[in-house]
Structure formats: C-alpha cells, structure tokens
Amino acid sequence: MxxxxxxxxxxxxxxxxxxxxxxxxxxxxxxxxxxxxxxxxxxxxxxxFQEVSLRTLISGERPFVGIENYRAVLTSDAFYRALSHSLLFTVGSISMQFSIGLAFALLFRRQFWGANTLRGLVLSGWLIPAVVVGTLFVWLFNLDFGLVNFALMALGLIDRPVGWLVDPGIALLSVTLANVWYGIPFNVIVLSAGLAGLPEDVYEAATMDGANGFQKFRHITLPLMRQSILAVLMLGLIYTLRSFGLIWTMTRGGPSGATEVIPTLAYRVGFDFFRFSEAAVIAVFMVLLLLVVAIFYVRATGEEVA
Known part of the structure; x- marks a missing residue:
C-alpha cells in the first residue's frame, strides 16, 4: 500500500x-x-484618448482629451459609410467564396482526367500577394484596354466599355469580385480537408437506403463538415474585414469614397489628414469587431467539441 x-x-x-x-x-x-x-x-x-496630430508630434505634447476622438468618429458620416461598405464587401465576398470554394472542393473529391492540374491552377492564386492580385485586376477592369470589357463586348453582352473601377455604382462590386477570386483557394483548401475526413461507410449505407446525391449532401456532408464550414466562414470573415492591400491597390477607396472601407478609412485619416487620434479610434473599433468575431468562433468551436 x-x-x-x-x-x-x-x-x-x-x-x-x-x-x-x-x-x-x-x-x-x-x-x-x-x-x-x-x-x-x-x-x-x-x-x-489623446490629441495626436502632426502639430503635437512635432511639439512632443499629447494632451488627454477623453472620449472626444470617439465622439468625432462616431458622429462622422464617413465612418458609417465605410462601415456599410465593409459589411457589403465582407458579406458578398464570403458568400461567393464559400459557395464557389465548396463547389470546387466537391469537384476535386472526384477522380477525373486533369483533376490534379486543375486543382493546382485553382490553388495557385493563394500564393499571390494581395497587391499583385489588385494590380492584375486593375488591368483586367481597365476602361480602355481591359480584358473583361473586351470579352464582354466580343460576346455582345455590352455595347460600350464599362467603367468597373471608375463608376461609383459598380466599383464596390468590382473589388468584391477581385477579392472573391483571391479568397477561393483558401476555401477550397479548408473545405477539401474537411471532405477528406468524412467516413465513406456512411455514404455507402445511405446509398443502400436509396438516398440520392442531394440528400447525401444535405443530411450527411453538411452536418459532418460543420467544423470545417464554421472555420472557413469565421476566418474568412476576419480576413475580409481587415482587407486593405487589395482595395488600396485597385481604387484607394475611390471613386468618391465608393469603395472606402474601415481599414482604408483609418489609413486615409491618419496619413492623408494626419488625424492620428481619430485613426487610432477607427483601428480600435476594427480590433473590437474582430475580437467579437474571434470570441464567437472560439465559443462555437468549443461547443462543437463538447
């Protein structure tokens, strides 16, 4: 003992x-x-919470102003316009990235001729920096010699060039489409990993019970991939909300603020107008927004594991 x-x-x-x-x-x-x-x-x-501008940086004084900077930002029309653009940009990007990424992941689960080559082409976009992708789409969407306008006019879908990046009415859609292309490979990678771990015997049993392809997808694939779907949606939400390089390269927040989002607004307020305190407030708001998303993701994944 x-x-x-x-x-x-x-x-x-x-x-x-x-x-x-x-x-x-x-x-x-x-x-x-x-x-x-x-x-x-x-x-x-x-x-x-301080007054930090070009003048105070030179003098070295940073007087405490309390919530005055927060009041100035939260009463600004530019902030709410950028917030609405961020939400539209994020929702549009994530919904299309996820849908197309899931379709590619399901496609690549099947064995067919050229699957590996096609998979490599799709995933190669993930290796390109956002600035390079933005520059590529600036050329593609160019008003005078862009490939997109050339292809659409050749197909007879439009009769004159479209100002994809200079028309305030469609500029946000244009940068969203560019971000969708940029984010598809990440969705394919995560969702393909989730599909690879699904048990085949469950599908075989469903086939013996007479289930068709859609029923298998609805009642087996989606429930079993809940963790992977949650991961790709939450991480995509975080990445898209803080997206800066792609939008700044394509439009710099223009034209006329049509593509201004929270990150580009913070940069413009800080480095164009030298209102560093207000830029800090916008950055704090963005961090809090991302923190809420991260907490939701951690709690959701914790409940799934439990």
Missing amino acids: NATGAWLRMTMKNIGGQDRIGYLFMAPPLLFMLAILGFPILYTVIMS
Missing part, C-alpha cells in the same frame, strides 16, 4: 514537472507575441 502511494506521488510530481517545463518552453513565444501584438494594441488604445 505504501509502495503504491509512493508511486502515485512520484507520478504526480513528474507530471507537475513536465507541466512546468512545458510552460517554460511556451514562455518565449508568448512573450514575443505579447510584445509584437499586445504593445501596438495598447499604444493605439492610449493614443485614441
């Missing part, structure tokens, strides 16, 4: 030591992440 008790105490001691060693190894990356991410966020929050 004494020997058993001694063995248990030794085992618990070893486990505790292993835990302490694990925490010790985790400390450097955690401190690094805290320094790289935590300090800029804290600095931005502090700046949002």
Whole structure:
C-alpha cells in the first residue's frame, strides 16, 4: 500500500514537472507575441484618448482629451459609410467564396482526367500577394484596354466599355469580385480537408437506403463538415474585414469614397489628414469587431467539441 502511494506521488510530481517545463518552453513565444501584438494594441488604445496630430508630434505634447476622438468618429458620416461598405464587401465576398470554394472542393473529391492540374491552377492564386492580385485586376477592369470589357463586348453582352473601377455604382462590386477570386483557394483548401475526413461507410449505407446525391449532401456532408464550414466562414470573415492591400491597390477607396472601407478609412485619416487620434479610434473599433468575431468562433468551436 505504501509502495503504491509512493508511486502515485512520484507520478504526480513528474507530471507537475513536465507541466512546468512545458510552460517554460511556451514562455518565449508568448512573450514575443505579447510584445509584437499586445504593445501596438495598447499604444493605439492610449493614443485614441489623446490629441495626436502632426502639430503635437512635432511639439512632443499629447494632451488627454477623453472620449472626444470617439465622439468625432462616431458622429462622422464617413465612418458609417465605410462601415456599410465593409459589411457589403465582407458579406458578398464570403458568400461567393464559400459557395464557389465548396463547389470546387466537391469537384476535386472526384477522380477525373486533369483533376490534379486543375486543382493546382485553382490553388495557385493563394500564393499571390494581395497587391499583385489588385494590380492584375486593375488591368483586367481597365476602361480602355481591359480584358473583361473586351470579352464582354466580343460576346455582345455590352455595347460600350464599362467603367468597373471608375463608376461609383459598380466599383464596390468590382473589388468584391477581385477579392472573391483571391479568397477561393483558401476555401477550397479548408473545405477539401474537411471532405477528406468524412467516413465513406456512411455514404455507402445511405446509398443502400436509396438516398440520392442531394440528400447525401444535405443530411450527411453538411452536418459532418460543420467544423470545417464554421472555420472557413469565421476566418474568412476576419480576413475580409481587415482587407486593405487589395482595395488600396485597385481604387484607394475611390471613386468618391465608393469603395472606402474601415481599414482604408483609418489609413486615409491618419496619413492623408494626419488625424492620428481619430485613426487610432477607427483601428480600435476594427480590433473590437474582430475580437467579437474571434470570441464567437472560439465559443462555437468549443461547443462543437463538447
């Protein structure tokens, strides 16, 4: 009995030591992440309560102004216009990226000639930086010599060139389509991984019961892929809400603010008008919005695992 008790105490001691060693190894990356991410966020929050402009940067004084910067931003029409554009851009991008990505993932699950080549072509877009993608679509949507207008006119769908990036009525749609193309590979990768882990015996049993393809997709594929679908939607939401490089390369928030979103507004307020405090407020709002999405994702995945 004494020997058993001694063995248990030794085992618990070893486990505790292993835990302490694990925490010790985790400390450097955690401190690094805290320094790289935590300090800029804290600095931005502090700046949002101060008067920081080009004048105060030169003088070195940063007077505390309380919530005055928040009042100025939250009563600005430009902020709500950028917020509405961000929501439209995000909803449009995610819905189309997910639908097309799921269709490609289901297609690539089947074996057919040229599947590997087609899969490589689809996934290659994920390796291209956002700035390069934006530059590519600027050429494609060019009013005078763009390939999109040329193809549509050759097919007889339009009788004159369309100003995809210069017409305020369709500029947001144009950058959304570019972002959809850019985000499809990520959706394909995540959803394909989810499809690869589905048990084949469930489909075989459904086939024996007389289920057709749509019934299998509705009652087997979608429920079993809930984790993958939730992951791709939440991560896509986070990536799209903070999208900057693609929009800035294509339109710089124009024309006439038609494609101005929260990230581009923060950049413009800070570096065009030198109202750094108000830019910090916009950045804080964006961080809070992303934090809400992240918390929802963590709680949802935790409930799925439980």
